[in-house]
Amino acid sequence: MQKIHPFLWFDDQAEEAMNFYVSIFKNSKILNVVRYGESGPGPKGSVMTADFELEGQRFTALNGGPHFKFTEAVSFVVDCKDQAEVDELWDRLTEGGQASQCAWLKDKFGLSWQIVPTVLVELLSDPDRAKAGRVMQAMMQMTKIDIAKLRAA
The missing domain is CATH 3.30.720.100 (Signal recognition particle alu RNA binding heterodimer, srp9/1)
Structure with a gap:
């Protein structure tokens, strides 16, 4: 347990x-x-x-009743192995919910999730700090993360 x-x-x-x-x-x-x-x-x-x-x-x-609501102060990060997994989870969790910036979304119950490809951390940690900066700038323009666009940054 x-x-x-x-x-x-x-x-x-x-x-x-x-x-x-x-x-x-x-x-x-x-x-x-x-x-x-x-x-x-x-x-x-x-x-x-x-x-x-x-x-x-x-x-x-x-x-428990209407006393408390979810906020973005707590979210669940889902590590995704590839773009297909990102797309599937993003599409399912945003059904009736709301997309936000940089991999964040709220589902139809108001719970916050981050749908993140594992390659994002690698790219943001690139020893070439200029490359990592371009990846960060590209990510900041996205709602759902697009791995191909991150790699091209």
Whole structure:
């Protein structure tokens, strides 16, 4: 069991979010769903918590009501091996959500993600600091990262 894992507060979409995320990431599964009973505080039978795993990372989603919202202060970085993986995850996670700058997006639940090709870190760490600077400038113009354009910078 993972000692530390993210705990995500939703208004009433914990189960919907869990199912959405599990449908997107290939190595994923639902672990457990706990429903409210007679003593509440949610409606009897509704989801209280939903535990799931995405690519080996455990998450818990809570239906806690409208008290808290997600912000960009916390995001999940997804390391992608190639452009096809970047494209697939970007397209799926932005469905009903919102694209932002430099690989960032908000999904339809307002949760922030960064869809980052692993080659980006290599290019930004290039010993040729002028090349690394051009890569940074190119990235700053992008929403979804385009590996070919980064390599050409």
